[in-house]
Amino acid sequence: MRDILTNYEPFFLQALGQTLLLSLLGLFFGCILGIIFGLMSVVKNRILNAVALVYVNLIRGVPMIVLAFFIYIGVPYALNQYLHAGITLSSLAAGTLCLSLNCGAYMAEIIRAGIQSIDPGQMEAARSLGLSWWRSMYRVVFPQAIRNMIPSIVNQFIITLKDTSILSVIGFPELVNKAQNVIAITFKSFEVWTIVAVMYLVVILILQRVAKLLERRLNRGRYA
Amino acid sequence: MADMHENNTGTLNLKPVHERIRKKSADPSRVMIHVENLHKSYHDLEVLKGVSADVVKGEVVVIIGPSGSGKSTFLRCLNGLEEITCGNVIIDGQNIADKSVNINKARENIGMVFQHFNLFANMNVMRNLTLAPVDLKKATKAEAEARARQLLERVGLLDKADVYPNQLSGGQKQRIAIARALCMNPDIMLFDEPTSALDPEMIGEVLAVMKDLAVEGITMVIVTHEMGFAMEVADRVLFMDGGYIIEEGTPEEIFRSPKHPRTIDFLEKVLGI
Numbered sequence: 001m002r003d004i005l006t007n008y009e010p011f012f013l014q015a016l017g018q019t020l021l022l023s024l025l026g027l028f029f030g031c032i033l034g035i036i037f038g039l040m041s042v043v044k045n046r047i048l049n050a051v052a053l054v055y056v057n058l059i060r061g062v063p064m065i066v067l068a069f070f071i072y073i074g075v076p077y078a079l080n081q082y083l084h085a086g087i088t089l090s091s092l093a094a095g096t097l098c099l100s101l102n103c104g105a106y107m108a109e110i111i112r113a114g115i116q117s118i119d120p121g122q123m124e125a126a127r128s129l130g131l132s133w134w135r136s137m138y139r140v141v142f143p144q145a146i147r148n149m150i151p152s153i154v155n156q157f158i159i160t161l162k163d164t165s166i167l168s169v170i171g172f173p174e175l176v177n178k179a180q181n182v183i184a185i186t187f188k189s190f191e192v193w194t195i196v197a198v199m200y201l202v203v204i205l206i207l208q209r210v211a212k213l214l215e216r217r218l219n220r221g222r223y224a
Numbered sequence: 225m226a227d228m229h230e231n232n233t234g235t236l237n238l239k240p241v242h243e244r245i246r247k248k249s250a251d252p253s254r255v256m257i258h259v260e261n262l263h264k265s266y267h268d269l270e271v272l273k274g275v276s277a278d279v280v281k282g283e284v285v286v287i288i289g290p291s292g293s294g295k296s297t298f299l300r301c302l303n304g305l306e307e308i309t310c311g312n313v314i315i316d317g318q319n320i321a322d323k324s325v326n327i328n329k330a331r332e333n334i335g336m337v338f339q340h341f342n343l344f345a346n347m348n349v350m351r352n353l354t355l356a357p358v359d360l361k362k363a364t365k366a367e368a369e370a371r372a373r374q375l376l377e378r379v380g381l382l383d384k385a386d387v388y389p390n391q392l393s394g395g396q397k398q399r400i401a402i403a404r405a406l407c408m409n410p411d412i413m414l415f416d417e418p419t420s421a422l423d424p425e426m427i428g429e430v431l432a433v434m435k436d437l438a439v440e441g442i443t444m445v446i447v448t449h450e451m452g453f454a455m456e457v458a459d460r461v462l463f464m465d466g467g468y469i470i471e472e473g474t475p476e477e478i479f480r481s482p483k484h485p486r487t488i489d490f491l492e493k494v495l496g497i
Contacts (some may be wrong), residue, residue: 073461124305125342125401129356129408130332143346 001191009184015178016199022174023093023161026099030160033100034107041112043133052108059105064166068098072170091172098167103160110156114149115141123124147218154211160203165200250282255314256412256443257302262311264297271297273467274311281411286454286475289464291488295447298464299416302445303334308356316411335405339417341397342388349376349400350385353407362408369476375403379433395426399433405439412435415446451494455479463487 005012041052059067072094079085118141126136151190179196183189257279264272271294279285287295300306301313308321320330344352353372357363363371376382379399389397398418405413415434419427431453438444438457448454454461454475461478463471463486471484482488 075234119340119342121338121340121342122344123336125336125344126304126356127328128303128331128334128336128338129405129466130328130360131356132328135359140344142345 001142001194003188004188004191005195007184011178011182012195012199015173015175016203016222018172018178019161019164019174021205022095022099022164022167022172025092025096026103026160026164027157029100030103030107033104033113037104037108038111038115039137041108042115052112056105056108059101062162064098064102065169066093067102068167068170071098090165091170094170095164095167095172098170099160099163102163103156106156106159107153110149110152111145114145114152117148118144135142150211150215150218154208157207157211161204161207162200229342231429250280250441252283254281255279256281256283256316257445258312258314259298259302260312260314262298262301262307262313264294264301264306265309271467272301272309272465275464275467275469277462277469277472279412279443279445281443282320283459284378284438284444284446284457285460286458287445287447287461287462287471288451288454288463288478288490288494289462291324293464294467295464296416299414299445299447300412302412303331305336332356332408333412335408335410335413336374337398337401337405337415337418338414339420341389341401341421342393343392343397343401343404344391348388349381349392352389352400353404356404357407360408368407372392372403372407375406376400378436379403380429393426394422395429398422398430402430402433402437406470412443412445415444415448417447417449419448419450449494451479451491463490 037052037055040048041056042050062070072089072091076087076089078089115137122140122144123136126140127133130210131139164172164174165176168174168180171177175196179192183192186192243301255278257277259275259277262272263270263277273294275294275298277285287298287482289295297306301308302315304313304320306329311321313320315330316333318325318330320327344355347355350369350372353375354365355370357368358365362368373382373385376385379402381396381399381403384392384396389400392400402413402418413469418434419430427450431450434444434446434453435457446454446458456475458475460472461475462469463478463482463484465486471478471482471487474493478487479491482491
C-alpha cells in the first residue's frame with residue numbers, strides 16, 4: 001500500500017482534483033437547472049409545469065451511464081453523420097453536461113418539494129399586500145423553503161460527487177478512471193481501490209461537516 | 225319566534241338599536257366595492273352562483289353563514305386571491321375581474337387578514353410590517369418603520385417589534401397581522417374569520433382592534449362567526465348559504481327578525497337555541 005501511495009501520490013491527487021472539478025461544475029450548473037426547473041414546476045402555467053415534468057421524468061428514467069454514452073458518443077455521432085457538423089466533444093464537456101442534467105433534475109424535485117412544503121398562506125399574505133408572485137417567492141417563500149431543503153441538497157451534493165465515478169466510462173480522468181490505470185500497471189487492485197474509497201470517504205465527510213456548520217449557522221437564533 | 229328573540233337577547237346581550245358611531249371618513253355616496261353577478265367554480269363545483277353586493281366607503285359589512293356557503297370564497301374574490309370565473313368585482317372603480325387590470329396595484333389598497341394569521345415566519349415583526357411598503361417603494365425604510373411603530377402601539381404590541389412570529393400567542397399574531405395590513409394604508413380591509421383559530425380568551429383583544437378600525441371609518445368586510453361582534457359593529461349583515469346571498473339587512477333586522485327560513489335555521493343553530 002505504502003509503495004503505491006508514494007509512487008502514485010501525485011497521480012491520485014490529480015485524479016481527485018479532476019473529480020472535484022467535475023463535481024463542482026456539475027453542481028453549479030445542476031443548481032442553476034434545478035432552480036429553473038423547480039420554479040417552472042410551481043408557477044401557475046401548465047406549459048411550463050409540463051416541460052419541467054418531462055425533464056425530471058426523462059432524466060430520472062434513464063440511467064446516468066446511458067445518458068453519458070448518449071451525450072458523449074450518440075449525439076456527436078448523429079450530428080456528424082446526418083448533419084456533417086464535424087463536432088467532437090471533450091470528455092469534460094460531455095461529463096459536465098451529463099452530470100448537470102442529472103443533478104438538475106433531482107435538484108428541481110428538491111426545490112419543488114421544498115417550495116410546496118411552505119404553507120400557501122405565506123404566499124397569499126404576501127400577494128394580498130400587493131407583492132408580485134416573484135417578489136413574494138423571493139422575499140417570503142424561498143427563504144423559508146431553502147432551510148427545509150438544506151439536508152436534501154447536501155444529500156444531492158454527495159450523490160453528485162459520487163456520480164462522477166460513472167463518468168470514468170467516457171474516459172474522463174477522474175479517480176475511478178485513473179485507479180484503473182494504476183491497477184493496469186501495478187496489479188494491486190485491493191490497495192488501489194482501498195485508497196480510492198478512502199479518498200471519496202474523506203471528501204464526503206468534510207462536505208458533511210461543512211454542511212452541518214452551515215445549517216447550524218442558518219438556524220442560529222431564528223425561528224423554529 | 226318570540227321565544228327565540230328573548231333568548232337571542234339573552235345570549236347576545238343585545239342592546240336596543242344603539243346609536244351608530246359617527247365615522248370620520250364615511251361617505252355613503254362612494255361605492256368602494258361593487259360586485260355584480262359573481263360566479264366562482266372549482267372544476268365542476270360551483271361555489272358562488274351569482275352574488276351581487278355593494279359596499280360604500282366607511283361601511284362595515286359582516287358576512288355570516290354555514291361553512292361551505294361560499295363566504296370565504298366571496299371574500300377572497302374581492303382581492304383576486306381566487307380567480308373569478310365570471311362576473312365583475314369593481315374595487316374603487318377598477319374591475320379586478322378584468323385581466324388587464326394590475327391586480328398587484330389594486331391589492332395595495334385592500335388589506336387582508338387571514339384566519340391563520342400568515343405572518344411571514346422568516347421575518348421579525350418589524351420586517352413583517354415594513355416589507356410591503358418598502359419593497360413596493362411606498363415609503364423609505366425609516367418612514368415605514370415609524371409608521372409600523374405607530375401601528376404596533378395602536379394594537380398594543382410595540383414591545384414585540386423584534387420578535388419572530390413563533391414567539392407570539394395567537395391573539396398577538398392576529399393583531400400584528402392587522403397592523404401589517406394597515407401598513408399599506410388601505411381603504412378597504414377584508415377579514416377572513418379572523419378569530420376562528422384563536423383560543424377563546426384571545427378573541428376579545430382581536431375584536432377590540434377591529435372595532436377600533438370600524439370607528440375610524442375604514443371600509444371593512446368581515447367573515448365571522450362572532451355574532452355578538454356583528455351585532456355591535458356591523459352596519460349591514462349578509463347571510464350566505466349555498467353560494468348565494470340569501471338575506472341582508474341591518475344587524476337588528478337579521479338577528480331580531482330574520483325572514484328567510486334558512487337564516488332562521490342557521491341563527492338558531494349558532495346561537496345554541
